[in-house]
Amino acid sequence: MKHRKQFVLALALGTLASLGWAQPAPYPNKPIRIVIGFAPGGAADYVARAMSESFSKALGQTVLIDNKPGNGSSIAADIVAKAAPDGYTLLIASPSAISVNPALNPKLTYKPSDLLPVGKMTTSPLVLAVNPSSSIRTVPDLIAAAKKDPGKLNYSTSGNGSAPHLGAALFSLLTNTEMTHVPYRGGSFAITSVMAGETQLTFGTSPSVLPQANAGKLRAIAVSTRERSPLVPDMPGMREAGLPEYNLEFWYGMFAPVGTPPAIVKTIHDAVRTAMQQPSVKAALEREGTEVSLSGSPEQFASFLVEDGKFWVNLVKTANVKVD
Numbered sequence: 320m321k322h323r324k325q326f327v328l329a330l331a332l333g334t335l336a337s338l339g340w341a342q343p344a345p346y347p348n349k350p351i352r353i354v355i356g357f358a359p360g361g362a363a364d365y366v367a368r369a370m371s372e373s374f375s376k377a378l379g380q381t382v383l384i385d386n387k388p389g390n391g392s393s394i395a396a397d398i399v400a401k402a403a404p405d406g407y408t409l410l411i412a413s414p415s416a417i418s419v420n421p422a423l424n425p426k427l428t429y430k431p432s433d434l435l436p437v438g439k440m441t442t443s444p445l446v447l448a449v450n451p452s453s454s455i456r457t458v459p460d461l462i463a464a465a466k467k468d469p470g471k472l473n474y475s476t477s478g479n480g481s482a483p484h485l486g487a488a489l490f491s492l493l494t495n496t497e498m499t500h501v502p503y504r505g506g507s508f509a510i511t512s513v514m515a516g517e518t519q520l521t522f523g524t525s526p527s528v529l530p531q532a533n534a535g536k537l538r539a540i541a542v543s544t545r546e547r548s549p550l551v552p553d554m555p556g557m558r559e560a561g562l563p564e565y566n567l568e569f570w571y572g573m574f575a576p577v578g579t580p581p582a583i584v585k586t587i588h589d590a591v592r593t594a595m596q597q598p599s600v601k602a603a604l605e606r607e608g609t610e611v612s613l614s615g616s617p618e619q620f621a622s623f624l625v626e627d628g629k630f631w632v633n634l635v636k637t638a639n640v641k642v643d
Contacts, residue, residue, distance in 0.1 A: 465498055479502050
């Protein structure tokens with residue numbers, strides 16, 4: 320009997336030990352992939368790379384940036400929406416993937432509800448820019464040129480449904496002008512097209528436009544916010560430029576596949592906050608016209624998205640934006 324009890328006890332302890340060994344290691348225990356819906360050199364890519372080292376240190380794991388451009392960032396959003404909800408595949412997205420694309424295309428292969436809000440990261444204005452050899456130097460110049468030859472001016476964007484696309488659509492709506500949309504697979508390509516004279520203007524993201532404007536390869540004529548932006552203090556806002564009804568800024572945030580455990584979502588959110596608050600990260604983003612803007616919690620970011628989404632969906636409908 321004694322030996323039998325010892326055998327049963329040993330068996331029980333062995334079972335408990337094996338169960339203990341079967342428990343998953345604490346998150347994170349392997350590299351983390353951040354998917355970006357635009358090509359290298361654009362704003363989303365810049366934000367990701369500016370914070371990736373600090374984000375990696377906060378989590379204690381390698382962070383890999385994976386650019387998957389196309390369809391206004393829908394390809395990247397679909398990849399993350401279908402990934403395992405374990406915190407190892409994340410998305411940095413703008414209103415394009417979360418609000419605009421679903422409003423433009425009801426046949427998307429993902430739904431916004433497939434993506435779980437983790438944390439807001441940045442906000443910034445768009446920058447209206449033209450080729451430096453252009454005769455367009457001000458917003459009134461642009462309006463006059465667009466009215467003179469409806470549809471002749473081509474504007475480049477980082478894709479259908481992108482913030483630059485919506486920025487130009489709002490401009491046309493408020494000025495009663497017609498311009499032709501030329502979408503590219505990323506902000507860097509859209510900017511290059513203006514510099515090469517293939518298109519005449521862009522409402523580009525600050526990190527895409529400002530380095531080229533500072534180098535004299537683009538002429539930046541206004542920011543998309545109503546007033547001057549402290550991020551780009553030497554450039555007029557739309558009120559000063561003669562279009563006081565115009566006001567537009569956009570954001571980037573982190574998302575995970577729906578079903579990701581709340582504890583992991585909180586870990587990622589806290590690591591995002593830690594990374595974005597580093598002075599070196601803030602300074603790098605501010606140099607490119609982007610401001611760190613953090614949510615207090617995943618729930619706060621989710622609430623922000625509800626209200627923000629109304630603005631973008633209304634703009635799509637009011638401006639009659641179509642997929643080109």
